[in-house]
Amino acid sequence: MDKQTKQAATFFKCERLYDSLFKQLRKKYESIGRIGGTIPIRLFSYEELEAIAGLFGKSVATLERKGTVSIVELAEALNDTRFSGVDLKALLDAYFGEELVSKKEQRLATAARITSFLERLAKSYPILTDWFAYIQTSTSEGRWILRQAEKSPDQFEQNVALLARAVTALPTHSERLPMFSQRITEDPHAFDLHTDLGKMFLYVLAVRTGDEKPVAIPKSTETINKLLQTSNIYRDDLLNFVTCANLLAVDQSGEQHPVWQATGASHTVQNVPLREIVSLSRIYPAQGKKVWIVENSGVCSTLLDYQRDIPIISTNGQFKLAALMVMDLLIKENCSLHYAGDLDPEGLQMAERLFNRYPDHVQLWHMDGKAYKESAPSKELSQERLAKLDTIEHKTLREVADAMRLSGKAGYQEALVAHMLVDIRSS
Known part of the structure; x- marks a missing residue:
């Protein structure tokens, strides 16, 4: 750094009224990477404008009429002061004690x-x-x-x-x-x-x-x-579980699993953790090839009240790995999965996800436009939740999504239990 540039930096650093100007000069250089551009005068106080105007040899009123400070003109104006010949970029580097570089x-x-x-x-x-x-x-x-x-x-x-x-x-x-x-x-x-x-x-x-x-x-x-x-x-093989009834299982050795055999014979509901599922080689219905799958445990329990022997699964909300692994094994047995979920945006997304996973084996169960109407939708949906309907592509589910957008309300599968029982008993 030459002596004159150092003296100029010392002078301006000692004059507090120039501090805002130099900070704005730095921001502009970092933004555009060169000496140029303008700075709005609204960024300076009147006292600061007086000091800046002095560098130009102009009045504050002249700067106010112009509305901006030209950085190129400021660099030229330095040549009319005792710091003639000082490069503005070098002065900025000396003022801040480091070489400025653009963003x-x-x-x-x-x-x-x-x-x-x-x-x-x-x-x-x-x-x-x-x-x-x-x-x-x-x-x-x-x-x-x-x-x-x-x-x-x-x-x-x-x-x-x-x-x-x-x-x-x-x-x-x-x-x-x-x-x-x-x-x-x-x-x-x-x-x-x-x-x-x-x-x-x-x-x-x-x-x-x-x-x-x-x-x-x-x-x-x-x-x-x-x-x-x-x-x-x-991640978790105990709290990650699925609820099911009237299903049978075979372990990795090819033997009938005694617990599943006992619960199937007695029509007992069991919460099966992932820990136990990973040791199985097969899962299949105690009778037939149909498995009824519901999202809510209350609906599952009510259906079992009336029909104790139905092969049924409750996912208890969003699909956990335990539920998906059970369904994977059921698909290997060529079972048909009849799925009923809530008629709200999240429920439609779950149904579509399941359909996409098992397109040849999943049948939507009371999840069409008629079922939506029969569920007597009453729960108001926020715009944020309704926006989730934009992702639905399945034809039948899109029909429900369109109706849901119009009403702005959700329906729930609890209202459809009587219809579900009719299907189960006639299957």
């Missing part, structure tokens, strides 16, 4: 630094090579991971080391997520899915197992559980 240059420098950092990590942990490539090329899904690398590189590197260790030691047999986490990190909660490490672990698994391009990152409980299951990891 674009900052982004490019940060991107280059992160790329170099990730390339070094990829060489150290080659088992994650595909994942490193994914997070750098992903347009949106991987950005938050890059922000983690930028914000706290040391912590990020520690997490990468744990991810590499986890992938190297994925279980060959069923293992619960907390036990897997304890084995890999000595912390049973390290891979909890609300943590950064847990989320990154899902991304790693998705990249490793996904054939889709772009990679499908799981969002729902169902898809997350399914992804973990591909690596023999289960």
